[in-house]
Each structure stands twice: as structure tokens, then as C-alpha cells.
Amino acid sequence: MQKLYHSSGMIFISINDLSVWVKKGSTVIQACQIAGAKIPRFCYHDKLFVAGNCRMCLVEISNSPKPQASCALPFLPNLRIFTNSALVRKAQEFVMELILLHHPLDCPVCDQGGECELQEQSFNYGSDRGRFFFFKNSLGDTFWGGLIKTVLRRCILCTRCVRYTHQIGGSDAVGTSNRGGHSEIGMFKESALKSETSGGVIELCPVSWCYS
Numbered sequence: 001m002q003k004l005y006h007s008s009g010m011i012f013i014s015i016n017d018l019s020v021w022v023k024k025g026s027t028v029i030q031a032c033q034i035a036g037a038k039i040p041r042f043c044y045h046d047k048l049f050v051a052g053n054c055r056m057c058l059v060e061i062s063n064s065p066k067p068q069a070s071c072a073l074p075f076l077p078n079l080r081i082f083t084n085s086a087l088v089r090k091a092q093e094f095v096m097e098l099i100l101l102h103h104p105l106d107c108p109v110c111d112q113g114g115e116c117e118l119q120e121q122s123f124n125y126g127s128d129r130g131r132f133f134f135f136k137n138s139l140g141d142t143f144w145g146g147l148i149k150t151v152l153r154r155c156i157l158c159t160r161c162v163r164y165t166h167q168i169g170g171s172d173a174v175g176t177s178n179r180g181g182h183s184e185i186g187m188f189k190e191s192a193l194k195s196e197t198s199g200g201v202i203e204l205c206p207v208s209w210c211y212s
């Protein structure tokens, strides 16, 4: 692998054995974007803080025994990244299986069917049969004001809405409560989301659990 530094703060790195220049300090997911290597993601968004909680963006790194979340990994010299290895594929299929554990299989009647990031990725990484048989979490619908209705049983807890509301809307009204399999997104106070930018969460949501 070639490792060269450039005076303009660029770094020469290897992704799938392809050498590209990226800005020093870029994360692996950003570098892969520049190299044209597609990485599936749910929680990552260019304009939001990194949460690293969906684990869909796993990549293989030379000399590392386990795949790593590329959105939370800064690119360092000596890293060789593989986005299309058998290990990565297997890990992403397993993550997808876990994400779909509690998600209803109602794409034919879902308003976002055909435009849903989860549906798209489940075609690529999902299986036609499940290995887990127990009841799905079933949370009720809620309203977050005049613009936003939520269908919590479709939520995959990517927390984009939480980070957007905090970072762009300047409000801490939305958050995650409980832990593990009982986690859920909600408003801390039973009131409407009043920020003038609140409608943006509808655009950000990867699974249409909130819409107007």
C-alpha cells in the first residue's frame, strides 16, 4: 500500500486496494464515499453528529479481527479498508437481521414503501426467512405537534431525529428512554415540537416512522 502525505493536508490511502486522496481527519465512511465504495448506513448523516449505533456501516480493516463501524472511525495512515469482503457482507446481513427483529413486515401498506432506506437495504442484505420467533415490540402512535406523526413500531432507533432536534432545532425535547430491547424514542414532556425546523425530522427518518 502506498502511504504518502501531501502538503495540502491530504492523505493517500487504500480502499478495496484502490488508492485515493482524502482530507486528513476524514472518517472512513467519508473516504469510502470519495473512493466510490458504497457503504450502507442508517444512523449516519453528513450534517449530524456521529452516533455509531446502527452498526450497518461495518468495514473490514487489515490487522483487525473484527469489523468496525466506518462512520465513527477516523482514517489513519496504515489502514487498509475493505468494504466488499465476505466478512463485511456476513456482518451486515447479521446486523440487518437484528434491525428487522422488531420491525413490522408491512411494506405493502406502508406510506413510505418504495422510498424507504430500510426497505432498500433489506433487499440487499435481508433474508427471506427469520431465525427468531417471538413477539415484536408494539408501541403506539404518537403526535409531536401539527406537523409530525410517529409510528413507533417502525422505528429502528437510529436517533437521527434526536440529534437533529438537538443540533439544528436547539431543543432537548426528543430523546431515547429505557434500555436494550425496551428502548424507545419519545418526547420528554408531553408537548408539541414547536421549533420552526421541526419538520426536518420527517426528511431525515430512514424508515418513515414519522411523517406529516
Ligand code: FES
Pocket (backbone or CB within 6 Å): 040, 041, 042, 043, 044, 051, 052, 053, 054, 055, 056, 057, 058, 069, 070, 071, 072
Ligand atoms: S451508520 Fe455507522 S453505525 Fe450507523
